[in-house]
Amino acid sequence: MGNSRLTGDFHTHCRFSTDSDAAPEAMCEAAIARGLTEICFTDHQDLGFAEPGWFRFDPDAYFKELEAVKRAYAGRLKVHIGVELGLVPDDPRLAREAEALARDYPWEFIIGSTHLIPVWIGGRKYYADPADPRDSARSWRHFPSVRALMTVYFETVLKNLEQFDCFHTLGHIDYMCRYQPGTLQPYRYEEHAEQIDRILRTAIAKGVAVEVNTGGLYKGTGNTNPEERIIRRYLELGGKRLSYGSDAHRPEHVGYGFERLPDYGRSRSG
Ligand SMILES: [Zn+2]
């Protein structure tokens, strides 16, 4: 059964993200062409990268430009101004920065995402992103198996969820598997059931939504992030809040695969 009720894409990027050069207007036009009535921009503010300016933007410039886009599309498309906050745990300075960023601007929607996992090299801990071509070899090479890496990933997601109170939805909770080398077997829910259930139960207890991210349908494993099995488990545990997003960084991916998603019933966007 397809899901024809989804009318908003609540995870999109434009040229304010380090990894996108899309004009916001082009993303809006794509949303309209897809029959959507709402789009939310959620550009990257990833707080854990060491490089200055990497996956950061100037919120004042962002609001100024997107407020103008919002006005230009009024009556045709509802444009929301959000952010994808990339988080790392156990760092009080970053935690204060994230909370302040969330508080000081009128974001309509905040996704809390885990893109970085701790790796130990030469006795020093640092955070690596497997989607970053400079890091992918490092992050995968330092784990003996997919299972070991995903265990660390889910542990990091859980810590971020426990330590931060500044986001509305938990982004793509198995993001790491999107970029794993194709030669490796993907993780299975059953191998991580205890960890994943803890994440889902904690999200429910905190009133944080869980995201159905269709990015994995056009890059990576061919599944949504997370896959249907895990969304069903979330609903089974009593979860009632889902958000939906394509993770589009280009116009052609806005609303990608929404028509193929199962109807999860009580879910809603945003
Ligand atoms: Zn992300």
Ligand SMILES: [Zn+2]
């Ligand atoms: Zn994203």
